[in-house]
Amino acid sequence: MSGFADNLLHLLWTFAQLSVLGFGGGKGIIPQMHYDAVTRYQWVTSQQFTQFYTIGKLVPGPTTIFAALVGYAAIPGRPLLGATVATIAMFVPSSAIMVAFDALWVRFQASPWRVIIAQGLAPAIVGLVWSSVWTIARGVAVSWVAYAVAAVVTVLMLRTKLSTPVLILLSGVVGVAALR
Amino acid sequence: MSRDDARPSLSSIALTFAAISSTAFGGGQKASVRQQVLKRGWMDRDCFMDGLEISQILPGPNILNLALYCGQRVRGVPGAVAAFLGASIPPFIIVLIAGALYFKYSANPFVQGALRGCAAGALGLTVGNALELAWDERADWARIVLLALTAVTVSLLHMPLLLVLVIFGGIGIVHQYVTTRRPKQ
Numbered sequence: 564m565s566g567f568a569d570n571l572l573h574l575l576w577t578f579a580q581l582s583v584l585g586f587g588g589g590k591g592i593i594p595q596m597h598y599d600a601v602t603r604y605q606w607v608t609s610q611q612f613t614q615f616y617t618i619g620k621l622v623p624g625p626t627t628i629f630a631a632l633v634g635y636a637a638i639p640g641r642p643l644l645g646a647t648v649a650t651i652a653m654f655v656p657s658s659a660i661m662v663a664f665d666a667l668w669v670r671f672q673a674s675p676w677r678v679i680i681a682q683g684l685a686p687a688i689v690g691l692v693w694s695s696v697w698t699i700a701r702g703v704a705v706s707w708v709a710y711a712v713a714a715v716v717t718v719l720m721l722r723t724k725l726s727t728p729v730l731i732l733l734s735g736v737v738g739v740a741a742l743r
Numbered sequence: 744m745s746r747d748d749a750r751p752s753l754s755s756i757a758l759t760f761a762a763i764s765s766t767a768f769g770g771g772q773k774a775s776v777r778q779q780v781l782k783r784g785w786m787d788r789d790c791f792m793d794g795l796e797i798s799q800i801l802p803g804p805n806i807l808n809l810a811l812y813c814g815q816r817v818r819g820v821p822g823a824v825a826a827f828l829g830a831s832i833p834p835f836i837i838v839l840i841a842g843a844l845y846f847k848y849s850a851n852p853f854v855q856g857a858l859r860g861c862a863a864g865a866l867g868l869t870v871g872n873a874l875e876l877a878w879d880e881r882a883d884w885a886r887i888v889l890l891a892l893t894a895v896t897v898s899l900l901h902m903p904l905l906l907v908l909v910i911f912g913g914i915g916i917v918h919q920y921v922t923t924r925r926p927k928q
Contacts, residue, residue: 584904585802586912590872594897595904602901614849614858617865618841623772624764624834625804631835632842646842650835654827657803661811662823668797679923681800683916686886687907689876690893696873697898699866709863716867721874727768731864738860743852 567640571648573604574637578630578652585657586684589627591691596633597698606637613702621731627653708741751785751817753825759783760810760829765837772806776813785817807831883922889915 577599581592593616600606607615612633619629634649635642664671671677703709712734719725725733751759759779767775773795780786786794794816798808807830814826848854880886893911896902902910 581904583802584908585804586800586908588799588805589803591907592904594901598901610862613862613865614845615842617858617861618838618845620865620868621861622834622837622841623766623768624830624837625807627804628831628834628838631838632845635839635842635846642842642846643839646835646839650831654803654807654831657801658807658811658823658827661798661801661803661808662815662820664797664801665812665815668793672793675923677800679919680916681796683919684908684912686880686889686915687893687911689873689880690890690911691897691904691907692869692873692876693890693894694897696866696869697894699862699869703862703866704859706859709859709866712860712863713867713870716864717871717874720868720871726771727868730868731861734864734867735857735861738858738863739853739856741856742859742863743856 567638570604570638571644574606574634574645574648575652577604578634578649579656581630582653582656583660585627587688587691589625589657590695591688592627593695594691594698596630597701600633600637604637606633609702611636611702613699616699616702617731621728704742706742708737712737751783753818753821756814756818756822757825757829760814760826761833764806764810764830765833773809776806776809780813785813790816885918886915889918 577596581589581596581599584595585592597609597612601609601612615629615632615636616626618632619626622628628650630653631646631650634645634647636645637649638645703713716730716734719730720727760776763772763775763779777791777795780791781788791813794809794812798805798812801808807827810826810830811823814822814824816822818825845858849858877887877890880890889911893907896911897907
């Protein structure tokens with residue numbers, strides 16, 4: 564029972580921290596989330612982590628909703644509880660900051676710090692996104708077909724108007740044919 | 744008509760964001776929110792653009808922050824709560840259904856193949872996103888160096904996220920402050 568309660572608290576605390584640190588729309592939290600969920604607490608495998616991230620990109624809404632799937636896997640006896648706790652921890656703290664900040668916004672808007680902070684944080688966030696590439700790649704099948712699919716999707720994303728879910732589903736079709 | 748009569752009900756706020764969050768993907772969501780709030784007369788264009796900016800600066804998913812902002816503009820904190828529920832509950836239910844299917848069928852070899860393919864596709868999208876974001880930084884070599892240092896440090900040393908934001912984010916902010924203050928020749 565204490566293992567169960569501990570696990571739930573770890574889940575809550577882990578995602579609450581990621582929520583508060585989720586600058587840049589949460590794009591930068593993937594490496595830390597992988598470390599916590601895969602290496603530290605071993606809630607999911609690297610392959611599952613990448614597949615959950617993929618599902619997060621495939622469904623409508625924010626990608627970080629895949630926190631629910633990590634929570635689902637983290638509490639084997641009560642997956643719905645795990646999913647709910649992880650989602651609340653992922654979304655409520657950042658939302659509380661957003662709502663609380665409203666009163667300060669009018670003053671902040673006229674300040675040069677608005678641009679300085681947003682622009683200044685950007686290189687670190689983009690660096691974290693590059694690190695996410697490595698994080699996600701660790702859960703992708705070690706196969707030339709998989710790498711070729713990834714390369715083609717990168718080009719299609721940059722050069723065409725094809726949407727995210729379409730590109731992922733097309734990749735899935737290739738996977739059924741060649742990655743079984 | 745008094746101003747209060749013109750304010751949207753909490754349920755209409757929740758339903759508006761529920762409709763968007765259950766159907767729109769990625770960047771299309773922001774466009775949908777923009778279209779809905781302007782069409783309904785909840786705010787003007789400038790007010791929306793302010794919200795878009797702040798929702799990108801503060802932590803949290805942009806689309807959720809934008810929903811909170813819009814809800815709060817029209818109905819205060821209760822409006823923000825309604826927008827939060829509308830923007831988060833449908834994706835939560837959809838991802839739970841996906842998760843239940845995942846755990847039921849992921850051992851099937853065809854499903855395994857599909858998942859491996861989808862994961863490779865998601866990797867490709869992440870690479871594309873990383874390239875686009877890095878391209879935006881190309882004007883200043885110092886920012887490219889900072890970006891690369893962050894990526895290498897996080898990937899190889901597993902530096903905790905808080906420390907990454909304090910150190911590399913801090914350097915970036917100082918650099919931005921200095922370049923902003925120095926008049927361009």
